[in-house]
Amino acid sequence: MKQIFFVHGDKGGVGKTEVAKRMAAVMLQAGRTVTLVDGDNKNPGLHAAFEHSGLDVQRINVMTAAGRDALFDVIAEAAGDVLIDLPARGSDVTERLNRDGASEDGFSLELLLREIDAELRILFVIDQTRPPLAALRDELKALPATTSWIIVRNWREERDFDLFDKSKTKADLDARGAPIIDLVRLDPRVNDILENEGLNLISAQTSDTLSMLQKMRVKAAVRSWSEQMKIAGLIE
Template sequence: MNMPIFYVGGSKGGVGKSKLTFALIDYLLDDGKQVLLLESDTSNPDVYKAHHQHENGMLVCKEIDLDISDGWIELVNAADEFPDHCLVINSAARSNTGIAKYGSTLRETLAELNRNLVTFWVINRQRDSVELLRGFLNVFPDALIHVCRNLYFGSPEKFELYNRSKSREIIERKGRTLDFSDLGDRMADKLYSGRMPIKKALEELPI
């Protein structure tokens, strides 16, 4: 089995997808994995801007547009070209439309690519977070999905709509519900304004 494809989704702006992608890339690199970042947020490619200047033998960065069919073909080709790399896809806020139209391009080639799809779906406390998750489940019913409650929006028990939803029951048959701790505003601002990956921030920023 080749390295997994990690999809960081949520389909909403401001739920914390980019911050989770920062953390995932840092975790994989620290674990000795090679990483191919595919940045699909073409409007605000913060993750790409922070990482592409630090590319090396372990990290490759590309931008793709998953609003169009060619972008999904490019994704599949990248997965085939870099079989030893974990693919990390940072999705855009509007990604639900592209997933509904073209997501089957990836779903139908996973077996041929010999890769598993692992999704981290970031949510806030609003209803559309859960509804957009249902849309993703319709396209990728067999994917391993972990839902990440972003605790910036409150404690776990405050995510009532998701906590009591049928979607949670479906998710937890295979995946998990995870809590993503709030990142201090000062640190978050430094990561974005300084456009630096977490490892670089740990080396350069004061305690």
């Protein structure tokens, strides 16, 4: 079954694009057929990471009606899975994809998924602050009950996720059987090189720009994220 992945988080800077980049790297390295969509018109980090690798990362401004129509076509026509990196305020997008489909300002994603026999999986990225948790709570109420949720805790700060762990939202997710996985921090110096050189976690492994130690850290990040994807049932 085709899988549609939305990397969501609503709040800017929460780590959505980093999750999208790691997902793309692991899926491509595993030989999965996946179409990459960068929905962040202002900061197209997913596109920047893979554009020099010969991949056609589609840039779509999903905040516009025309962009959402284009997204519909990509999802419907893709030969394999589709990975979409949503921009900040992604809930404004998902709200318009949760309609009856008659309006020109959106479409029924649930109906499309039934038509093409696909499954929607939302990877919702949170950090230790309150705004992403509040957005997650609202999205759980707004999106169809058939939505499959995976929560990604971004450990960019060395402190616990107390707000999330003690919340009713986590209890709701536990009742739904939603996996909770962890994004470990990659050496910021390595991240800077990847961004400045237009590299991703695949191309960086053979690049002359990184030292052997830095390449080992890249490989460790790929291994770590592969294990988390296995926990979430995203890869075997």
